[in-house]
Amino acid sequence: MGNKSGSEFGGIMIRTEKSLYFAGDVVKGNIYLHIIKPGYHGNVVQFSIVGKEKTRWTTGSGKHRTTHYGKNVFHRDTVVINTFLNENLMVGQFVFPFELHLPPNLPGSFHYHQHILASLNYKVKARVISTSNSINDIKNKQEIIIREPIKEVLQVSSKQETAYLRTWCCKEQGSSSISAKVAKNLYFPAEFVQITYDIDNTDCKLNIENVDVIIVNRLNIKSNSGSSCHMEFKLSALSHNGIQKGMKIQPSAQIGCSLQLVNAQHPEIVLTPSTTGNFVNSSYYVKISPNYEGCTCCSTKPIVLVPITVLAVLPQDYLEPIAQQPDNWQPQSFQPLIIKSNNVDPFNNNNNNLNKMANPMNS
Template identity: 75%
Template sequence: MGNKQGSEFGGIMVRTEKSIYFAGDVVKGNIYLHIIKSGYHGNVVQFSIVGKEKTRWQTGSGKNSTTHYGKNVFYEDTVVINTFLDEKLMIGQFVFPFQLDLPSDLPGSFYYSDGLLASVGYKIKVQVISTSKSINDIKNEQEIIIREPIKEILQVSQEKETANLSTWCCKKQGSCSIIAKVDKNLYQPGEYIQIAYDIDNSDCKLNIRNVDVIIMSRLNIRSNSGSQYRVEFKINSFSQNGIQKGTKLQSSASTGCSLQLINAKHPAIVLTPSTAGNLVNFSYHVKINPNFEGCTCCSSKPIVQVPTTLLEVLPQDYQEPILQPENWQPQAFQPFIIKSNSTNPFNNNNLKNMANPMNS
């Protein structure tokens, strides 16, 4: 995973126990170093982790088009894992176990690239630093996925909207209110959201033909210059019958429904959890959209949006085995514990992918 760069002198690789972590977790892994030829000028083994946001989108067209860019390195740590006594690396196999404490307020990983770019990504990089201008560093990197932990208290989520209706832009038709709630504010992909809504149409002269109940996702991105862009996606939806003018749907007869958190058009695609970065913000909400009779296109409607958070919950014992090459008999070093130097983060493939020639 990631870019790899070997050398005629050998190769290096980093592998973590898992490919997915939560912010605040402890990342454990190994750095494998295989030197097959003497004469490499450099004896420092360095570890670094970088968290970076990127955005890009275009507005306008032709000569009037503008491309907006955003880049934010919100998390970065670099430490020296080991310094060999000999300034020229000796031939041999070496393994350096490490343990990294992640900050608890990191944003979740995210990637979207259909017509625009919005990404939040993390990479762990390891390298043996060359002291010769004619010899490149021996280096390797691995991407890891980070999810946001539960930050909210589990509770019912509710919103209310009231709007004054008019037809043909100027003919007043009274007001309508809608209260909508979902059974909780935190969900996992594939769960069902229990939705209830009350409609007070007693002061309105318009019938409500039907009510659309929709699960939406929303992507908000920013550039370094402060420009902003928003795009919304319909995840799942259905429609229910409305009510007549001058009537009220009492709370005791609330319209209840259940809607699953899946991509209705592509059910096999697992929904991406919510993330809250500086440049990239991805969220979900339940939308209650009433459709009135008559021409109300220039009038406001009582559209209710109830925010929800989508989380990813992994088993407590989730762990991927760290494999090592055949005939691998390394010199093992004591685990290196890395404490984050960042006080404010916002200012697994197999070993066969190791930088060649690993198995020579």
């Protein structure tokens, strides 16, 4: 049963009712302990939840090749579920129900592993702590997915940018402005994003040849050494004709379009919701990018990034509890233990919330 270190004495298994939760939810589950042989030295049953970020990427080549690593345990809670009175575990079956109250500010789970590693995950763990140097702990773990709850008010999202352009690095060509808005700021994957924008090119001496409208995902990751990596993925896009120099699109004639929130090249991949980790941060934008005539490569363009938040789609079995109890199971059941986290800052690496909540019961 479970992941059995010290399996000659028995095994332990931890199971939550569901595999996906929102920050602030109550995680209900059970720890199943089955001791099949006497002589195990240890009587403390321990529960823990760990939230961890991991990153890895490579820069340079040859002798100048450098691999950057990041590891950040941003959330940890450990409690004693039960302390048996007998220091040597007796043979038997036991079940320990628990209720874990998640902090409301936890970042969402995330995983990306193509050329780089960007991972933010959560595991719940159960173990019986061995007091013998020659016997391993009996332990088991389960990964749970945590999503961020809606933190924003549903509203129109808009941005405006103005830039002064130059050609061939030095020739002044005036200024150009773009403003854009999306119908709302919160979306589920596969929804259509309604976008409108207008351009003021009256003070610019350059024609805008075309305007690219793109939905992008920006992934920002960090390492323990302080280095960072920024990646931008184009999800879906279209292009419009631009306007001439000295011209302006009036607000009444704003250009409108619609883009689906999908990965156009790989539509079978469901988009991961936005996450706001410390080492792993993934966000989404509608990007309006004009392309001007001439060489403006050394000049800043008025590129507009309108932020949008991608929400989690609940799995079909979200409300259906996972089958938990092992076969042929007739355990002695203990009272549920309610676990409330005191860790108010999920990025406090000095979390000392290792609650020693003994629950001695004579079995």
